[in-house]
Amino acid sequence: MDEQKLYQQKKQDPSLKLFVVLSKAYRSITDQVMVDIRKQGLNPTEFGVLELLFHQGEQPLQKIGDKILLASGSITYVVDKLEQKGYVKRKPCDNDRRITYAAITDSGMNLLNDIFPKHWEQIESITNGLDQDEKQQAIALLKKLGMYADELKS
Numbered sequence: 001m002d003e004q005k006l007y008q009q010k011k012q013d014p015s016l017k018l019f020v021v022l023s024k025a026y027r028s029i030t031d032q033v034m035v036d037i038r039k040q041g042l043n044p045t046e047f048g049v050l051e052l053l054f055h056q057g058e059q060p061l062q063k064i065g066d067k068i069l070l071a072s073g074s075i076t077y078v079v080d081k082l083e084q085k086g087y088v089k090r091k092p093c094d095n096d097r098r099i100t101y102a103a104i105t106d107s108g109m110n111l112l113n114d115i116f117p118k119h120w121e122q123i124e125s126i127t128n129g130l131d132q133d134e135k136q137q138a139i140a141l142l143k144k145l146g147m148y149a150d151e152l153k154s
Contacts, residue, residue, distance in 0.1 A: 022142075029126055036122045040115050045070060045078050050087055050104060054112040058091060058103035087111060 030044075037047045048068040053059060059067070065075050079102050082088035087108030093099035104112070130138060 032126050033119075033123065036119055040111070045074065046082055046087075049075075049078055049082060049102070050108055050112055051116075053088065053102060053104040054109065054116070058101040060093070061090075061100050061102055064102060082108070 034044055037044055040047070042050070045068070048070070049064060052064065052068055056067075061075050061079060064070065064079075070078070079088055079090065082102075083090065087105055088102050089105050091101040091103050093101060127135060
């Protein structure tokens, strides 16, 4: 098979197109969300940590990176910044001195209580390009794709 035929065959394969469309959609959506988050004086990583602690309660520092897709070396830096702003505090584990928890403070709770409803509205507005059924279909399909991609790592 010559290169031109191979190129045409690959061009018709929807895999690359899917990747490009997913990447562009992700970027467009996250760009919109980032503007909203930065208006609150936070960067996206700080917001992600606060949102995690707000919704799921205190978390071991070692586990936060996995839950918000952040490199473990960055966790300390982000928690330090949030601690300086008064939004997060560190709590030692009673049973294991090697484990330290991050917990949201009252100030952090107040901030999220103030900004999260508007943030949620912003996300709803951004995703209104799909109706409710389409959103559910997209969730199912993207979850299936993500789980398959995760299996490839093993």
